Amino acid sequence: MGLDTIRNLDLYKKVPSDLTERTASGALISVGCVILTVYLMFAELVLYANGSLHTSIFVSYLNQEDDIDVRLNVSIVDKECEDLHVNLRHLHGHQENIPVHKVQVADDCNINGMIKIKKTPGILMIVPHHGKNWTGREYKIVPKNHEKPIITPRGFVPPANYTPPEGYKVVEVLKNAKMNHAIHELEFGPELPHTHRWEEVLPVDGAPFRPLAGVRRDLPINLSHDYHIRMVPTTFIDQNRRRTDTYQYSYAYQHFMLATRVGIAPPSILFRYDISPMEIRYQYDRKPMYHLLTMMCAIVGGVVTVAGVIDKFLFGAHQLIKQKILLGKQG
Numbered sequence: 001m002g003l004d005t006i007r008n009l010d011l012y013k014k015v016p017s018d019l020t021e022r023t024a025s026g027a028l029i030s031v032g033c034v035i036l037t038v039y040l041m042f043a044e045l046v047l048y049a050n051g052s053l054h055t056s057i058f059v060s061y062l063n064q065e066d067d068i069d070v071r072l073n074v075s076i077v078d079k080e081c082e083d084l085h086v087n088l089r090h091l092h093g094h095q096e097n098i099p100v101h102k103v104q105v106a107d108d109c110n111i112n113g114m115i116k117i118k119k120t121p122g123i124l125m126i127v128p129h130h131g132k133n134w135t136g137r138e139y140k141i142v143p144k145n146h147e148k149p150i151i152t153p154r155g156f157v158p159p160a161n162y163t164p165p166e167g168y169k170v171v172e173v174l175k176n177a178k179m180n181h182a183i184h185e186l187e188f189g190p191e192l193p194h195t196h197r198w199e200e201v202l203p204v205d206g207a208p209f210r211p212l213a214g215v216r217r218d219l220p221i222n223l224s225h226d227y228h229i230r231m232v233p234t235t236f237i238d239q240n241r242r243r244t245d246t247y248q249y250s251y252a253y254q255h256f257m258l259a260t261r262v263g264i265a266p267p268s269i270l271f272r273y274d275i276s277p278m279e280i281r282y283q284y285d286r287k288p289m290y291h292l293l294t295m296m297c298a299i300v301g302g303v304v305t306v307a308g309v310i311d312k313f314l315f316g317a318h319q320l321i322k323q324k325i326l327l328g329k330q331g
Contacts, residue, residue: 025314033307040299048292051239051284060233060279067116068231068247072100073185074111074126074269077218078178081109082129088115089123098124112185119275126269128179141168142257179225179267182216186271188231189246208248209234219255224267228252232276237283248280249273 076084081102089095100113139156141164158170187210217225229251236244258265
């Protein structure tokens, strides 16, 4: 096989330099072509380095041996810290007292600390002792079936032979029995990764992970606060394969009065929690190197091809106009 035969395989035939022509429009297109190519290649390189976000939802398989860290910070209004304590009731009824930090701030008691809970349904409770703020009694006429309204005249004291209306009963309750409060923090699991990458995809202030932050409840006496919390396991995996397993949650709220045989029970704050069987995963994936090389070649080839078409069109139009002008002068 001779050299001429090899030359015949050349797909990129060359045009002698003396047969080419340089134009101003071609120069402008060439400069624009270079600028556009560099910009697109840089953008593609940045996308490759950062990766792309994928969100998926699937059935979660929790490791039941690991506990969940709960960060709690609540202020109880107009209560002494010595009159309050925190309990944790597990799924099967086992109840334990939880040690937390208590700080008396003026008339309010701030309760804060890290609490560990099992990955099973349970109730986190802030309940009162019978301290000085719970002394004093009064009487109320309450329905037996909890469906009728409470009817109690102001300053009512039943005489010895008093008979309540049909379907009602008289109970003795505590005065000034309120559990008004402000929730500063209630989060489950590790803190969110504080990087600008996750801030791009998460709502402002990570709202799904701390929806109770800033909530304040003020209710009449003897009413308990009941929060029903549904936690959703959430996993973050960044482009460096660093993994953070945490929990976001939603909640529903109600209040109620608990009447017992001996009277109305002192109010409390209940956080009933459960874990969703579904897990949400946010993951950044970096595409393979061959994808980057393919996109670089596509950018260069595409820009050069389009620029060549535009240049040929402008050059042809310019030549056509010159010919018409020349024919017009000759005519």
